[in-house]
Amino acid sequence: MSALADAERAGPWPHAAPARASLLEQTAAVARRSATRTLRQKGLLAFPLVFPLILFAINGSALSPATHIPRFPTSNYRDFLIAMPFVQGALFISITAGVDLARDIESGFFNRLALTPLRGEAMLVGQLGGPLILGALQSVVYLLVGLASGVTFASGVGGALVLLALSIVIAFAFASLGGLLALRFGSGEAVQGIFPLLFVTLFLSSSSLPRNLIKTTWFRDVATYNPVSYLLEGLRSLVISGWNAQALELAFGFALAILAISLGLSSEAMRTRLARK
Amino acid sequence: MTRFLSVARAVGWRTVHNTLVTPALLLPSIIFPLFFLVAFAGGLSRIASVPDFHYGPGYTSFQFVFVFLQSAAFGGVFTGFGVARDFDSGFARRLLLAAPQRSGIIAGYVIGALGRWAIVAVVVTVAGVIAGMNVDGNAVQLFGLVALGIGMNLVAALWACGLAMFLRTEQAGAVIQMPVFVALFLAPVYVPLSLLQGWIHTVSKINPATFVIEAGRGLLAGTPVEIAASGISLAVGLVLLSAFARRGLASAERAG
Numbered sequence: 001m002s003a004l005a006d007a008e009r010a011g012p013w014p015h016a017a018p019a020r021a022s023l024l025e026q027t028a029a030v031a032r033r034s035a036t037r038t039l040r041q042k043g044l045l046a047f048p049l050v051f052p053l054i055l056f057a058i059n060g061s062a063l064s065p066a067t068h069i070p071r072f073p074t075s076n077y078r079d080f081l082i083a084m085p086f087v088q089g090a091l092f093i094s095i096t097a098g099v100d101l102a103r104d105i106e107s108g109f110f111n112r113l114a115l116t117p118l119r120g121e122a123m124l125v126g127q128l129g130g131p132l133i134l135g136a137l138q139s140v141v142y143l144l145v146g147l148a149s150g151v152t153f154a155s156g157v158g159g160a161l162v163l164l165a166l167s168i169v170i171a172f173a174f175a176s177l178g179g180l181l182a183l184r185f186g187s188g189e190a191v192q193g194i195f196p197l198l199f200v201t202l203f204l205s206s207s208s209l210p211r212n213l214i215k216t217t218w219f220r221d222v223a224t225y226n227p228v229s230y231l232l233e234g235l236r237s238l239v240i241s242g243w244n245a246q247a248l249e250l251a252f253g254f255a256l257a258i259l260a261i262s263l264g265l266s267s268e269a270m271r272t273r274l275a276r277k
Numbered sequence: 278m279t280r281f282l283s284v285a286r287a288v289g290w291r292t293v294h295n296t297l298v299t300p301a302l303l304l305p306s307i308i309f310p311l312f313f314l315v316a317f318a319g320g321l322s323r324i325a326s327v328p329d330f331h332y333g334p335g336y337t338s339f340q341f342v343f344v345f346l347q348s349a350a351f352g353g354v355f356t357g358f359g360v361a362r363d364f365d366s367g368f369a370r371r372l373l374l375a376a377p378q379r380s381g382i383i384a385g386y387v388i389g390a391l392g393r394w395a396i397v398a399v400v401v402t403v404a405g406v407i408a409g410m411n412v413d414g415n416a417v418q419l420f421g422l423v424a425l426g427i428g429m430n431l432v433a434a435l436w437a438c439g440l441a442m443f444l445r446t447e448q449a450g451a452v453i454q455m456p457v458f459v460a461l462f463l464a465p466v467y468v469p470l471s472l473l474q475g476w477i478h479t480v481s482k483i484n485p486a487t488f489v490i491e492a493g494r495g496l497l498a499g500t501p502v503e504i505a506a507s508g509i510s511l512a513v514g515l516v517l518l519s520a521f522a523r524r525g526l527a528s529a530e531r532a533g
Contacts, residue, residue, distance in 0.1 A: 061477035203316040
């Protein structure tokens with residue numbers, strides 16, 4: 001917390017601020033606090049980590065007859081389904097990030113932090129440090145479980161690494177979305193109330209079947225317009241089809257777009273929230 | 278007996294009333310089954326083209342039965358959340374002090390769970406009809422399907438109330454719902470039991486929820502199967518979980 005302490009010591013008086021911490025140091029200080037807090041909540045970490053794995057284990061077997069559908073892209077349904085835990089885990093991370101930030105807002109910590117010379121960007125991005133680390137840990141666990149359950153990568157070791165990178169970007173994007181919800185609503189309960197809506201986006205996507213095999217027209221249309229489909233398809237492409245540039249571009253593109261839009265709107269929301277106080 | 282009934286009626290009415298006047302309690306229990314119906318019946322309908330998938334009324338009806346019975350189970354689970362909330366707020370302790378016959382409290386919560394699910398069941402059924410569900414069973418068979426739902430709701434409510442009374446905190450929510458969720462999804466959710474392979478087939482074959490879901494699908498299709506097995510499963514569940522709920526109440530009484 002040294003950079004944070006430096007920033008606090010600097011105070012609002014110009015003559016008392018000889019060495020203001022850099023943006024990176026400020027972000028790192030806030031991120032360190034966020035990471036410590038997130039990792040201390042072990043009880044809360046277990047459910048978001050385990051639940052996607054339970055669904056992966058059950059649906060990986062229960063939906064395996066789907067591989068008999070003509071033109072299904074793989075003979076092992078787990079290869080198809082492995083993308084789902086990564087995105088589902090990222091959705092849970094959005095709630096972790098949102099609830100943590102909402103708690104800071106509700107307790108007044110966020111306002112006190114705003115009184116220090118910390119830059120807004122550092123406050124915003126730093127707060128997502130904990131959820132980001134959690135996202136990285138989750139991704140490694142999901143990858144290892146996937147490999148242990150017989151998932152094979154058509155893109156090889158390099159593909160597994162790209163999958164990890166993409167899943168971390170997705171986790172960061174959803175964490176920033178959670179942060180935006182917290183800044184907009186200012187209440188952990190409200191953030192949790194939005195969660196089912198986020199969850200719906202996962203199920204109304206190509207999570208269980210490829211889009212071209214979804215029979216119901218309106219469902220296929222919704223899945224086509226749903227960005228979550230492209231996140232899943234990008235992750236899945238590395239496992240099933242090898243190096244598919246278009247799928248990866250779309251997945252990284254949508255993830256980065258969600259991240260940029262969420263951070264942009266969060267910045268606006270933060271200004272409004274702090275101006276109200 | 279009069280005292281038991283008066284406590285059960287009061288607690289049951291309060292549970293239903295609270296659900297009706299609090300959208301935050303009512304909406305999730307309606308929205309989640311609808312969402313599952315849309316996601317499964319809409320998104321996975323191609324599964325019906327898997328070789329050897331034979332279910333006369335079609336995939337929407339196949340999934341409707343699962344969602345109908347799942348909503349029954351979760352009607353019970355959500356009531357358990359209410360019990361836990363009552364302990365967190367201190368209301369349950371006052372209730373324990375005031376009730377002349379405490380076992381009526383369990384009965385009241387279970388009645389409340391049933392009343393709560395009745396609303397959801399109507400909504401889910403209307404949604405199923407709108408979605409194009411076919412019904413090949415006759416009136417008696419459909420009544421049998423409703424009876425299975427009632428049994429499922431009672432079993433889940435007794436489980437949830439019992440555990441909520443043991444744990445007495447809202448944080449018990451995940452512990453209450455997870456076993457029900459897993460038990461339901463370890464049944465043949467997406468395809469009939471005969472099409473499942475590997476460990477999931479082995480587990481499904483001995484999962485009591487499988488008997489109930491297969492029986493429900495048989496009744497909707499007008500070709501009853503597993504009626505005795507589902508009846509026995511639910512009856513055993515009711516007996517065991519009634520004892521479990523009673524012990525939960527005793528635990529809460531001891532805690533004061």
